[in-house]
Amino acid sequence: MKIANAELIISAAKEHQFPGGVFPELALSGRSNVGKSSFINTVLSRKGLARTSQRPGKTQTLNFYFINDRFHFVDVPGYGYAKVSKKEREAWGRVMEAYFQKREQLKGVVQLIDARHKPTEDDVMMYDWLKFHQLPVLIIATKADKVPKGKWSKHIQQIKDVLQAEEEDPVMLFSSETAYGKDRAWKEMTKLLYSKETREIKQDSGE
Known part of the structure; x- marks a missing residue:
């Protein structure tokens, strides 16, 4: 896909800060230091759009990137952030839960996992x-480049x-x-963003 424009439009710490509109969204999720920022920069062909950090858990907001005036990427806080306080984790958790459960524009999630290791419990x-x-x-x-090509199939499996x-x-x-x-x-x-199927939005029915 050719990227004509891409910009960070808001870093939302609370639900009321989520942008309005009908543009479809993909959330990007993964452990801290799995390479989410690098993934965003690479697929968008923008070197410093998403800031990379050596400090796990630095992303404490949901970062909304507006791309080609057509859709959003939403970079959510990395999980597995052991150095972050329990109070902070709980606060992030509430915002993320509201986003994943209620956000009608959300079409799917890109979950990033380090190819070098088996998936963690998180x-x-x-x-x-x-x-x-x-x-x-x-x-x-x-981080597929860190895995010998002959072992790619094994790691995927x-x-x-x-x-x-x-x-x-996939x-x-x-x-x-x-x-x-x-x-x-x-x-x-693109399949996720523009799928003709409409996801049933889960609402809390109290049942």
């Missing part, structure tokens, strides 16, 4: 939580097995260093 919990809320998930195995990934959720390799997987990532993300 990865599994996040995937299960997303599927509980009936969200389509595209699983991106980052390991991710599928540990997550018990559903067949309709699992693919990606490298921000080489841009490997960029074209396929766009193909899969």
Whole structure:
């Protein structure tokens, strides 16, 4: 996909700050330091749009990027941030839960997992939580350049097995260093953004 323009329009710390409008959205989720910022910069062909950091848990807001005046990427706080206080985690959790459960514009989630290792307990919990809320998930195995090419299939299968990934959720390799997987990532993300199927929005019925 050719990116004509891309900009960070708001970093939302609370639900009322989420932008209005009918533009479809994809959320990007993953452990801290999995490479979310690098993924965003690579697929958007923008070097410093998403800030990378060596300090886990730095992203404490939902960052909304408006792309081609047509759709949003939403970078959500990384999970597995051990150095963040329990109070902060709970606050982020409430905002994220409101976003994932109520956001009608949300069409799917890109879950990033480090290709070098088997998915962590946090990865599994996040995937299960997303599927509980009936969200389509595209699983991106980052840092593929750090894995020998002859072991790629093995690592992909390991991710599928540990997550018990559903067949309709693609699992693919990606490298921000080489841009490997960029074209396929766009193909899969476009499917999610413009799927004709409308996701049932889960509302709290109190049942």
